[in-house]
Amino acid sequence: MNLFRHFAGEVADVLGLLVAEGRLPEAVRSVRVAVEPPREAGHGDVATNAALLLAKDSGLAPRALAEMIAERLRSRPGVAAVEIAGPGFVNLRLADDFWRARLKEILLAGRAYGDSFAGGGEPVMVEFVSANPTGPMHVGHGRGAVVGDVLARLLAKAGYKVAREYWINDAGAQVEALARSLHWRYRAALGERLGAMPEGLYPGDYLIAPARALAERDGRRWLGVPESEWLEPCRAFAVAAMMELIRADLAALGVVIDTFRSERELIAQGGVDEALRVLGERGLIYTGVLEPPKGKPPEDWEPRPQTLFRSTQFGDDVDRPLRKSDGSWTYFATDAAYHLDKYRRGFGIMIDVWGADHGGYVKRVQAAVKALSGGQGALDVKLCQMVNLMDGGEPVKMSKRAGTFVGLAEVVERAGPDVFRFIMLTRKNDAPLEFDFARVLEQTKDNPVFYVQYAHARVRSVLRLAAETFGAEALAPESLARADFSRLTDSGEIALIRRMASWPRLIESAAETHEPHRVAYFLYDLAAEFHNLWNRGKDDARLRFIRPAAAEATLARLALVQAVGFVVASGLDVFGVTPVEEMR
RNA sequence: GACCCCGUAGCUCAGUUGGAUAGAGCACCAGCCUUCUAAGCUGGGGGCCGCAGGUUCGAAUCCUGCCGGGGUCGCCA
Numbered sequence: 001m002n003l004f005r006h007f008a009g010e011v012a013d014v015l016g017l018l019v020a021e022g023r024l025p026e027a028v029r030s031v032r033v034a035v036e037p038p039r040e041a042g043h044g045d046v047a048t049n050a051a052l053l054l055a056k057d058s059g060l061a062p063r064a065l066a067e068m069i070a071e072r073l074r075s076r077p078g079v080a081a082v083e084i085a086g087p088g089f090v091n092l093r094l095a096d097d098f099w100r101a102r103l104k105e106i107l108l109a110g111r112a113y114g115d116s117f118a119g120g121g122e123p124v125m126v127e128f129v130s131a132n133p134t135g136p137m138h139v140g141h142g143r144g145a146v147v148g149d150v151l152a153r154l155l156a157k158a159g160y161k162v163a164r165e166y167w168i169n170d171a172g173a174q175v176e177a178l179a180r181s182l183h184w185r186y187r188a189a190l191g192e193r194l195g196a197m198p199e200g201l202y203p204g205d206y207l208i209a210p211a212r213a214l215a216e217r218d219g220r221r222w223l224g225v226p227e228s229e230w231l232e233p234c235r236a237f238a239v240a241a242m243m244e245l246i247r248a249d250l251a252a253l254g255v256v257i258d259t260f261r262s263e264r265e266l267i268a269q270g271g272v273d274e275a276l277r278v279l280g281e282r283g284l285i286y287t288g289v290l291e292p293p294k295g296k297p298p299e300d301w302e303p304r305p306q307t308l309f310r311s312t313q314f315g316d317d318v319d320r321p322l323r324k325s326d327g328s329w330t331y332f333a334t335d336a337a338y339h340l341d342k343y344r345r346g347f348g349i350m351i352d353v354w355g356a357d358h359g360g361y362v363k364r365v366q367a368a369v370k371a372l373s374g375g376q377g378a379l380d381v382k383l384c385q386m387v388n389l390m391d392g393g394e395p396v397k398m399s400k401r402a403g404t405f406v407g408l409a410e411v412v413e414r415a416g417p418d419v420f421r422f423i424m425l426t427r428k429n430d431a432p433l434e435f436d437f438a439r440v441l442e443q444t445k446d447n448p449v450f451y452v453q454y455a456h457a458r459v460r461s462v463l464r465l466a467a468e469t470f471g472a473e474a475l476a477p478e479s480l481a482r483a484d485f486s487r488l489t490d491s492g493e494i495a496l497i498r499r500m501a502s503w504p505r506l507i508e509s510a511a512e513t514h515e516p517h518r519v520a521y522f523l524y525d526l527a528a529e530f531h532n533l534w535n536r537g538k539d540d541a542r543l544r545f546i547r548p549a550a551a552e553a554t555l556a557r558l559a560l561v562q563a564v565g566f567v568v569a570s571g572l573d574v575f576g577v578t579p580v581e582e583m584r
Numbered sequence: 585g586a587c588c589c590c591g592u593a594g595c596u597c598a599g600u601u602g603g604a605u606a607g608a609g610c611a612c613c614a615g616c617c618u619u620c621u622a623a624g625c626u627g628g629g630g631g632c633c634g635c636a637g638g639u640u641c642g643a644a645u646c647c648u649g650c651c652g653g654g655g656u657c658g659c660c661a
Contacts, residue, residue, distance in 0.1 A: 004600095034602085034603080036600065036603090037600070038603085038604075039599090039600090039603075039604070039605090039606085039607095040604070040605075043604070047603080047604085049602090049603065049642095052603085052641065052642080053641095055641080056641085062641070085604075086603085086604050086642095087603090087604080087641055087642075088641080089603075089604070132661065134661095169661060172660075172661055173660065173661080174660075174661055175661095290658060291658090292658075293586095293657055293658060294585045294586060294657070301658070301659090302659095303658095304658090304659080306658080306659080316587095317586065317587060317657095318586090318658095320658090321658065321659075323659085324658095324659045325658095325659045326659075328659095330658090330659075330660095330661095331660075331661050335661095356588090356589075356654090356655065356656090357655065357656065358656085358661090359587085359588050359589070359655065359656060360587070360588070360655085360656040360657055361656090362587095362588075363587080363588085383588085383589075383655095385589080385590095385654090385655090386654095386655095426597090427597080428598095430588095430589055430590080431589090431590075431597085432590090432654085434596085442623095443622095443623050444623070444624095445609080445623090445624085446609060446610060448609090450623090454622090454623085457622090458620090458622090461620080461621070461622090462620060465620065465621090466620085502600090505600080506600075509600060509601075510600095512601085513600095513601060515601095517598095518598095518600080521598060521599090521608090524598095524608085524609090525598095525608085528608085528609095532625095534620080535624085535625055535626090536625090537619085537620065538617085538619055538620090538624095538625070539616095539619095539625080539626085541619090541620095544619090544620050545620055546620050547620090582621085582622095583621095583622070583623080
């Protein structure tokens, strides 16, 4: 239960009554009032600004209106007290029983606590990674992979119907270069002495093994024949091999992709023609000449008439070309077609996760989505900034030429997928992120992964120990849900319940804003509060979770402890991180 | 030149989508530390929320203009 949503309903109900009584005009129903936690704990548990927003329309003084609202809220279930504060806030203080009910709710829900129907089963397509199939993934791809994967998990938890897709750019000049690179390696594998690799080819040695495999499969068949004969088979072979590398990298990270969509296939199916047809039908295509690009002196630029999309009608800065001079599609044309494809498959909400260097493409693709969907589809693009690899405060030297390039697979192998995933979410996607091997593996409080995992391990540790005294049965969540929660009276205990009770709301808002990093901060705060309570037990034995002489109080606290374990695990589930049983 | 992102404590960053007295960690200062297995605990100082206007009951948050840092900028993806 999102308690703020619940009380928003109560407030709306009260406003409805006031309208019925003629105290408020009908129009107030459309005003969006906020019902949220006050920043200051001293202001209560739930605050609403309804009176402030409606004062003007109602012709009443804010505080007078607040009083009318407050009066009608006092008798609502779960409300212990209602106060008016400041310029006209209405602050609710919730009853202890209300909090106890939340604890029970958590224990019965387990790790599913926080699951929401807010999304209403609406389909969302999260497209992410989409790394070109020209080599293994690097760390930056890894960030995008985690952000996309977790965004998908988050949306699913919030009640959306989520699909995850990888767009394979297997049609452009880059995969042709890849095919030539493979062929070069293939010749080398068959014993030709070739010297230095020509410019424009991919030098990475990850093509050596596929080249040998090709030699083994096809023998000398592609030697001494014109490129027009070997290019296509080499391309297909190379792309398949690279996708295998990428799938392995994703698997090591624990990232699941539902579907892989091929650009080549989309073109073959007539997807681009269809997109152009739709745009043409709406009068959004014309032939024109663009201004030369600003900034860099355009060397070989020459004005030429091109097929252009009127993206400026949808908020873009200039109209965008759809065809290259050789007649093939631009990247933008296929991307526009791809988004039409997504939309027609039923995804009105689309989220793309891109590297920040693609930021210049956001407007044009959003323009295409608007144009192609008749304004019905929505595209949000999450741009991921760089990951700076460090080790003990020193930057890790990254050079492909010097052979010191560190791929995603190596990083994940060294840090572990759980650590990597969590750290990738400790910053919002549009901020640069530092990944320091020494720091992320450190077992100290300033390492958030450790700190959060430690909280879970501590929960498990306490419950294991308690099981020796009480038996496993008494500690089953359903049993703990029947404990006497009135024993929980310490402010730290109540604070913990409050924090946990805000989890469903956090899920909903993080999902709505597409901001998975909020979960990391929530988990850190929850862990801090839990460790805090634990530490007070060091000084004051009465606050310890397990007190052999007080079985009732102990069971109530174990219920609290178990609930913390569930909520932490629920959050880690969203991250795709395994909650640990102990810290080794 | 245009567009996008960023600017919050000495440092690294949060800030609940416009709320009330702006938060956390590190660092710093002062105490404590034979423990539910545990890698410390408690308290304290520290702010022109880049600058200037605007919108309104109310702005770190929204709008405009500057300043500073990063990124991108036809036929590459």
